Amino acid sequence: MKPFTLNHAQSANEALASLAGGATAIAGGTNLVDLMKLQIATPDELVSIRRTGLDAITPENDGLRIGALVTNADCAADLRVRKSWPLLAKAILAGASPQLRNRATTGGNLCQRTRCGYFYDTTQACNKREPGSGCAAREGFNRIHAVLGTSDACIATYPGDMAVALLALDAVVHVEGPQGARTISVGEFHRQPGDDPGRDNVLERGELITAVTLPAPTGGRQIYRKVRDRASYAFALISVAIDLSMEGDRIARCALAFGSLGTVPWRDPAVEAVLVGERPSPALFDKAADVLLRDARGFGKNDFKIALARRALAATLHEATKG
Amino acid sequence: MVQIFARVNGTEHPLPQDSRRTLLDWLREDLGLTGAKKGCDHGQCGACTVLVDGRRINSCLSLAQLHEGDEIETIEGIGGADSLSTLQKAFVTHDGFQCGYCTPGQICSAKALMRELAEGWPSAVSEDVAAHPPISGEELRERMSGNLCRCGAYSNIIAAIEEMIAEAPGTPAGRQDA
CATH class of the missing domain: 3.10.20.30 (Beta-grasp domain)
Known part of the structure; x- marks a missing residue:
């Protein structure tokens, strides 16, 4: 690691002052420390936000406020989350390992960076790591890469699970920064790469995530289906998060989000519109997949994801709508 | 400083x-x-x-x-060579290692796992995440998936942990149905 100074903020305001001065925030560090070891991240100054008190889960209106420092493990173990937003617990538990979940935090997990092998290999071209250097993944080993939301500059996925569930649950990210406090829906938090893949999300310089809020529970059937190369402790090839309610034999309401399919956690209202008001059937599920994948484009090794997404969607919809 | x-x-x-x-x-x-x-x-x-x-x-x-x-x-x-903990003894009894390199991590992980089970933490394979998780081989394998063993002593590691759980019947972790 390159040398850096490490300061310990005792409050969110102290942290914000350091961030305004150019420091990088560290919470659990499970992603950042790894990137620093590989010199993919080379901050001069870190500010630890571990003692800022942002580690509580509290009821808010009919929903829940999850502090940015709540660990993934504590969030998934919280009985309120497990009972009323089981999708979130399921997605978190499908990710990483118990050791990592004990350290990784809610805010940090939203900011985790891609697992593209070329991003991790500093001898290779990567526009996300080094803007303007090119993208080795397009012509390279791109089996884990995105088929939606890609650009000429970048085809890397956001790799996480938690954010996919938060997207389906209409969660909101709360941030504070030099311009004051603001809220960002999870669906608007991550940025598609466009011609500026270096920025993964819409956080501005000096901004700090303070919490994520969940709206009132929907009471729907919630499933997180993660397809991966081994049964546990692996990133998704594709994941599907669903929160669905039936009325009689018809789909009354449906929120669907996809992980590792696009460059960002992916949600497409047009897919949900196909499903709502209809009777579940293989033909309907296929129609939903047609809409979801209408602009999908593979890059060779990841072509299989297009067919896999269709099957994963059908399987998830089948499970969510069966009697 | x-x-x-x-x-x-x-x-x-x-x-x-x-x-x-x-x-x-x-x-x-x-x-x-x-x-x-x-x-x-x-x-x-x-x-x-x-x-x-x-x-x-x-x-x-x-x-x-x-x-x-x-x-x-x-x-x-x-625990050390002269003061093995019950968990360490179970690893010896069940041959829960070959080269031993991953063993300290496996045992630390297993100790924490016992507490997580006692506190009712669910896992990715729990049928109902809102319920107190049942104890099964599938649950233990999932919960130990963050510890790799290149020798492949997994089945014996799980056997050692199962013995630990069986020997602690009074604790929530020892309940089969809770």
Whole structure:
């Protein structure tokens, strides 16, 4: 690691002052420390936000406020989350390992960076790591890469699970920064790469995530289906998060989000519109997949994801709508 | 610079001055506690697993200076050659290792797992995440998936943990149906 100074903020305001001065925030560090070891991240100054008190889960209106420092493990173990937003617990538990979940935090997990092998290999071209250097993944080993939301500059996925569930649950990210406090829906938090893949999300310089809020529970059937190369402790090839309610034999309401399919956690209202008001059937599920994948484009090794997404969607919809 | 401290196996130690020092390197290089192993050094293998305030973490991915005031337990604190813990004895009984490199991490991980089960934490294979999880081989395998064993002693590791759970019938972790 390159040398850096490490300061310990005792409050969110102290942290914000350091961030305004150019420091990088560290919470659990499970992603950042790894990137620093590989010199993919080379901050001069870190500010630890571990003692800022942002580690509580509290009821808010009919929903829940999850502090940015709540660990993934504590969030998934919280009985309120497990009972009323089981999708979130399921997605978190499908990710990483118990050791990592004990350290990784809610805010940090939203900011985790891609697992593209070329991003991790500093001898290779990567526009996300080094803007303007090119993208080795397009012509390279791109089996884990995105088929939606890609650009000429970048085809890397956001790799996480938690954010996919938060997207389906209409969660909101709360941030504070030099311009004051603001809220960002999870669906608007991550940025598609466009011609500026270096920025993964819409956080501005000096901004700090303070919490994520969940709206009132929907009471729907919630499933997180993660397809991966081994049964546990692996990133998704594709994941599907669903929160669905039936009325009689018809789909009354449906929120669907996809992980590792696009460059960002992916949600497409047009897919949900196909499903709502209809009777579940293989033909309907296929129609939903047609809409979801209408602009999908593979890059060779990841072509299989297009067919896999269709099957994963059908399987998830089948499970969510069966009697 | 203000000196900050952490407790390791019950003894207070000053944390390192170098901000780059990971918890793992501090334990191994500075304190001479070489039980926790450096396997991948990237949080992918679990050989470096130690307990912080009773919870398991990858010590390779944690900066030592972030542990001010923490209570850290390593395999040396769990038991030594002349004072094997019940869990360590179970690993010996069931041959829960071959080369032994991953074993300190496996045992630290298993100790934390017992507490997580007792507290009713669900896992990715729990049918109902809102319920107190049942104990099954599938549950234990999922919960130990953060510790790799290149020798492939997995089945014996699970057998050792199952024995531990069976021998603690009074605890919530020992209940089959709770």
